[in-house]
Amino acid sequence: MDEETKVLRDYLMFTVPHVTVLAGAILGILMIIGVPVNVALGIFAIVYGLMLTVLGLVIRPHVSGILLYRLSMAFFVGLVVVGAVILLYGG
Numbered sequence: 001m002d003e004e005t006k007v008l009r010d011y012l013m014f015t016v017p018h019v020t021v022l023a024g025a026i027l028g029i030l031m032i033i034g035v036p037v038n039v040a041l042g043i044f045a046i047v048y049g050l051m052l053t054v055l056g057l058v059i060r061p062h063v064s065g066i067l068l069y070r071l072s073m074a075f076f077v078g079l080v081v082v083g084a085v086i087l088l089y090g091g
Contacts, residue, residue: 004066005066008066016055023051027044039087041090042085046083049079
């Protein structure tokens, strides 16, 4: 395994769970205060996608050549788009 792949693996292993917990806490708070489910899920998807995208941009100089990195960034941006679609059409 080359150095870039190890950096990406460590990044995914140590940062994504923390971001997931934070975004899940935001979703839980939205549900507790009575926000409609579609709106809460849309906000969750946008916040989660934005946080993951920012983390991906931080690590970009180290792993930009890896296909897995490009696919994960496409997924992160897609998550933001899906959240916006949920808010626009589902809320």
